Amino acid sequence: MKIKTLAIVGCGKLAHIVVEAMNSGLLSHYQLIGSYSRTFEKAEEIANLISNSQPSDLCIPCKSIDELLALQPDYIIEAASPDSFREFALSALKNGSSIVTLSIGALADTYFYEEVKKTASENDTRVHLVSGAIGGFDIMRTISLMGNCTVTFDTEKSPNSLKNTPVYKDSLQTEKKMVMKGNAMEAISLFPSKVNVAVAASLATVGPKDMKVSVTSTPDYVGDRHRIEVKNDQVHAVVDVYSKTSQIAGWSVVNTLRNITSPIAF
Structure with missing residues (x-):
């Protein structure tokens, strides 16, 4: 299989997980060619972490989104913020790069969502919404289709x-x-970087306006718990996930990338 080129926007903890997976051989069909962060030193750190096990040792830390897009990666991992995703998504898709995004909250904006879908369709590119800290997209979408x-x-x-x-x-x-x-639109408006998973679940089912959302604060609570209940006349499903840290989001990116190139996709 042809090696696919990869770039990362947002070089924090989740980007480190992706690089860790690449260095351990879990993403052998990819070559990381570029990294970008608002803090250039973080982009340099990610570039320097890539081991010589990938086909080429060269990963370029970029000082701007335009510099990263000029590399024309096959896929861009977005692990920054909804604002960042909004800034570069359309340009990237037009440029021939598909996107694997964690900042799904940006797509609660119906107009932007439709623009992303139209642009991807016209340029033979795709936007992959990773499951992050929830999972269960398959059963959610299946029930909603019914x-x-x-x-x-x-x-x-x-x-x-x-x-x-x-x-x-x-x-x-x-x-x-x-x-x-x-609803999910109100939730992402209040918490732009904290309920991306709620928007993801809504897009997989009934949409941001029609999914009911609640957020509860508990003293001394560690981590996050997300409980999604989906039902129709024939099926009742509950997806209930507790995660102590945000690491599961980074590993869900790894799983998505593996599904893209795997002959058997989960």
């Missing part, structure tokens, strides 16, 4: 993870409280 589907998404978080958001109050450190109840 029709008459309802979906709820309930998440439990530490109050510390809600700092610097409109809902945070010091009282959350000692009081368990539901801090948000609404």
Whole structure:
């Protein structure tokens, strides 16, 4: 199989997981050719971590998105933010690069979602929405295709993870409280980088406007718990995932990349 070229936008902890997987041989069908971060030193660090086990030792740390797009990678991993995804997605797709994204919250904007879909279709590129910390996209989409589907998404978080958001109050450190109840569009508006998985589940089922979302803050809670309930007249499914850290999101990128090139996809 032909080696596919890869670039990374957003060079934090999740990007390190992808590089770790590449260095261990789990992504042998890919070659990392570029990295970009708003902090150039982070892009350099990712480039320097790639071992000489890949077909070429050359990974270029880029100082701008335009410099990275000029490399024309087959795939771009986006592990930065919804704002970052909005900034480069259309240009990347027009440039011939498909995208593997974690910042699915950006697609809660219906107009942008349609633009992304149209641009990808016209340029024979794709956007892969990774499962992140939830999983279960297959059963969710299957039930929604059957029709008459309802979906709820309930998440439990530490109050510390809600700092610097409109809902945070010091009282959350000692009081368990539901801090948000609404739909996925309202959730991503309040928490732009914290409920991407809720938007992902909504896009797999009934859409951001019609999926009911609640966010509960629990004192001393470690990690995140996401419970998705999907049902219609014939099927009732619950996807309930607890993750102590965000590492599962990085490994879901690895799994998506493996599915792209594998003769058997899960």
